[in-house]
Amino acid sequence: MATVKTATPVETRSLPPRILHGGDYNPEQWEHIPGTWDDDVRLMRLAGVTAASVGIFSWARLEPEEGRYDFGWLDRIVELLHGAGVRVFLATPSGAKPNWLALKYPEVRRCQPTGQREHQAGRHNHCPTSPVYRAKVQAINERLAVRYGAHPALALWHISNEYNGYCHCNLCFAAFQRWLEQRYGTVDALNRAWWTAFWSHTYRRFDEVTFIDGSVNGLWLDWKRFMSEQTADFLRAEIEPLRRHAPQVPVTTNFMGTYEGLDYQRLADVCDVTCWDSYPGWHGPATAGRADGEAEVALNTAFHHDLCRGFKRRPWILMESTPSHVNWAAVSRPKAPGMHRLASLQAVAHGAEAVCYFQWRKGLGGTEKFHGAVVDHVGHEHTRVFGEVAALGRDLRQLDALVGAKVGARAAVLYDWDNRWALEQAGMMRNQGKNYVETCLEHYRPLWRRGVAADVIGVQTDLSAYRLVIAPMLYMLKPGVAGRLEAFVRDGGVLLATYLTGLVDEHDLCFTTGRPGPLRQVFGVWAEETDAPEPGAVRLLPVAGNALGLTAAGQGGVFCDLVHAEAADVLATYGDEWYAGRPAVTLNRYGKGMAVYLATRPDAAFLDALTDRLLAAAGIEPALPTALPSGVNAQWRGDCLFLMNFSRGPRRIEIGNGWQDRLAGGTVPAALDLPAHGAFVLSRGGTPPAES
Ligand code: GAL
Numbered sequence: 001m002a003t004v005k006t007a008t009p010v011e012t013r014s015l016p017p018r019i020l021h022g023g024d025y026n027p028e029q030w031e032h033i034p035g036t037w038d039d040d041v042r043l044m045r046l047a048g049v050t051a052a053s054v055g056i057f058s059w060a061r062l063e064p065e066e067g068r069y070d071f072g073w074l075d076r077i078v079e080l081l082h083g084a085g086v087r088v089f090l091a092t093p094s095g096a097k098p099n100w101l102a103l104k105y106p107e108v109r110r111c112q113p114t115g116q117r118e119h120q121a122g123r124h125n126h127c128p129t130s131p132v133y134r135a136k137v138q139a140i141n142e143r144l145a146v147r148y149g150a151h152p153a154l155a156l157w158h159i160s161n162e163y164n165g166y167c168h169c170n171l172c173f174a175a176f177q178r179w180l181e182q183r184y185g186t187v188d189a190l191n192r193a194w195w196t197a198f199w200s201h202t203y204r205r206f207d208e209v210t211f212i213d214g215s216v217n218g219l220w221l222d223w224k225r226f227m228s229e230q231t232a233d234f235l236r237a238e239i240e241p242l243r244r245h246a247p248q249v250p251v252t253t254n255f256m257g258t259y260e261g262l263d264y265q266r267l268a269d270v271c272d273v274t275c276w277d278s279y280p281g282w283h284g285p286a287t288a289g290r291a292d293g294e295a296e297v298a299l300n301t302a303f304h305h306d307l308c309r310g311f312k313r314r315p316w317i318l319m320e321s322t323p324s325h326v327n328w329a330a331v332s333r334p335k336a337p338g339m340h341r342l343a344s345l346q347a348v349a350h351g352a353e354a355v356c357y358f359q360w361r362k363g364l365g366g367t368e369k370f371h372g373a374v375v376d377h378v379g380h381e382h383t384r385v386f387g388e389v390a391a392l393g394r395d396l397r398q399l400d401a402l403v404g405a406k407v408g409a410r411a412a413v414l415y416d417w418d419n420r421w422a423l424e425q426a427g428m429m430r431n432q433g434k435n436y437v438e439t440c441l442e443h444y445r446p447l448w449r450r451g452v453a454a455d456v457i458g459v460q461t462d463l464s465a466y467r468l469v470i471a472p473m474l475y476m477l478k479p480g481v482a483g484r485l486e487a488f489v490r491d492g493g494v495l496l497a498t499y500l501t502g503l504v505d506e507h508d509l510c511f512t513t514g515r516p517g518p519l520r521q522v523f524g525v526w527a528e529e530t531d532a533p534e535p536g537a538v539r540l541l542p543v544a545g546n547a548l549g550l551t552a553a554g555q556g557g558v559f560c561d562l563v564h565a566e567a568a569d570v571l572a573t574y575g576d577e578w579y580a581g582r583p584a585v586t587l588n589r590y591g592k593g594m595a596v597y598l599a600t601r602p603d604a605a606f607l608d609a610l611t612d613r614l615l616a617a618a619g620i621e622p623a624l625p626t627a628l629p630s631g632v633n634a635q636w637r638g639d640c641l642f643l644m645n646f647s648r649g650p651r652r653i654e655i656g657n658g659w660q661d662r663l664a665g666g667t668v669p670a671a672l673d674l675p676a677h678g679a680f681v682l683s684r685g686g687t688p689p690a691e692s
Contacts, residue, residue: 017400021051024053024056024320040360047381157239302346315404422475443607468493526564534557539553596610598610
């Protein structure tokens with residue numbers, strides 16, 4: 001396995017100081033049509049394109065026969081782009097393997113869970129363990145690094161494409177067995193961690209682990225961890241020759257939001273900068289008939305942007321988005337006029353330092369020929385979509401001063417892959433509607449509605465930057481997590497946890513100290529049982545004069561922890577069922593902070609009110625002193641306030657005097673009218689409230 005030399009500190013590997021604009025560019029598909037490349041460059045200038053991702057699926061063109069490389073075409077394209085002032089995100093081509101490789105070396109093709117080897121088809125389906133694949137990838141990556149590593153156009157290595165999925169071949173299992181041996185030392189330790197006496201699953205040797213058995217919860221979980229680690233290791237192997245020859249060039253690999261299969265935090269740790277491919281369902285079924293229009297989609301998108309930023313708590317790249325529509329969804333409508341500008345500025349508001357597309361030019365064939373692109377099949381610039389992209393290019397040029405500017409979040413929502421995997425796999429009193437990701441989003445919603453910046457972070461992240469931490473359904477407490485949360489509260493933080501907190505340790509073995517396990521003292525509660533009524537089935541009744549000032553009753557359900565308030569004050573009780581009168585929301589003052597336990601899944605209004613009180617307790621101000629109209633979001637980044645109207649109608653906001661329009665120039669009125677799908681970027685100097 002390759003080890004990475006990190007001679008150059010990460011901080012010195014940085015992107016050009018601009019908000020970049022560009023996208024996936026596949027010139028090899030157009031080589032046979034004379035004049036297309038020149039026209040591409042002409043059109044890129046018109047569209048204000050400053051970056052192009054090249055070579056993502058070019059292996060068969062770069063190495064048409066084993067060991068015979070052809071870089072001539074890439075040389076020409078890189079020069080052409082350089083001449084037009086377009087920076088290159090040069091991809092490593094491992095996302096799609098050439099036929100000669102897949103046919104000559106079957107081991108590079110993945111095996112399904114049944115052990116059956118896949119055909120050479122599609123893409124994103126190599127074995128992450130195969131030494132042959134690693135060697136071939138490293139060989140071509142090395143040549144790319146030697147040839148282009150010092151080229152002034154090169155801005156970033158785009159490693160592979162959307163790593164995903166698992167391989168179940170013998171090589172992977174042998175590596176898994178070694179990984180387990182390193183992790184557990186002895187097979188007895190593994191048996192204890194996996195609780196294998198259950199159903200007679202005891203292993204005698206590590207090499208008996210030869211398939212994935214979901215009934216052994218620990219095995220299920222460790223397999224997903226291993227596959228994430230193996231993918232990260234493959235990523236390290238890809239990077240190794242790049243670092244050796246071009247240590248100054250940053251690396252990234254494109255993620256898919258909260259994709260379930262891989263723990264992206266492990267991959268992010270290997271990269272210099274994070275990026276993701278964002279394809280929200282604008283104007284889709286989720287928005288039908290809603291007065292707030294695209295707000296639900298915008299909220300979901302914002303959460304994923306904040307996750308991408310949260311991995312490193314640094315600016316990130318929107319690596320792919322469509323200028324119009326996708327072609328793989330059940331229904332995907334073209335972005336309505338203005339939507340593209342709004343969605344792209346939303347990404348910048350949340351910390352993006354590049355807005356890029358899939359794809360620059362629409363291919364004439366293949367499965368993506370009807371996917372949105374900047375350049376349509378007609379091949380000229382006189383299209384609505386091209387016009388909107390070009391206009392955005394002009395806007396982005398006004399925002400270069402934002403490079404490096406922080407979002408300055410003081411609130412954080414925890415999102416953790418291990419927790420998700422274990423929680424979803426655990427058979428319990430309710431297996432329908434656990435909805436971990438959706439629940440994280442529900443807790444993020446009240447923050448978004450107020451324009452409160454939030455980082456979405458993993459459980460290993462240092463919490464000292466935050467005043468409010470929200471930990472939805474933190475079923476698993478891995479080593480160190482409870483201690484960090486305890487210290488956070490002790491030092492003055494406000495912590496919200498929910499039902500199903502602190503049930504198991506990192507092995508998915510239950511704590512015997514009473515739920516929420518090692519956090520029992522911090523929350524001052526013991527959750528003895530959990531009921532699973534239907535959503536909204538149980539009333540939530542605030543206790544008169546409760547410490548947070550909750551007044552409105554609500555509805556709970558789905559999960560109802562039945563807690564004993566051992567040290568905590570009761571803020572609200574259940575109003576129904578045999579546990580009427582027992583605590584539903586509690587508050588424990590602990591050290592200088594407070595820990596609030598929400599024992600059930602409440603309705604949106606109750607959660608909104610509770611979060612409002614927690615924000616006040618944490619001293620976190622909303623983006624503006626005035627409430628945001630429905631469908632409007634506000635985000636601070638650096639000294640800029642982004643005001644974004646995701647609703648279908650005009651909205652007016654009273655923002656007061658003295659604001660400058662950073663895009664159009666000049667000042668804006670104190671009562672600012674946002675058209676439908678309109679966005680403003682404003683500033684007035686001074687320090688924004690979100691920054692410390
Ligand atoms: C992405 C992928 C691109 C393209 C795009 C279409 O997931 O990385 O190569 O297929 O989807 O939306």
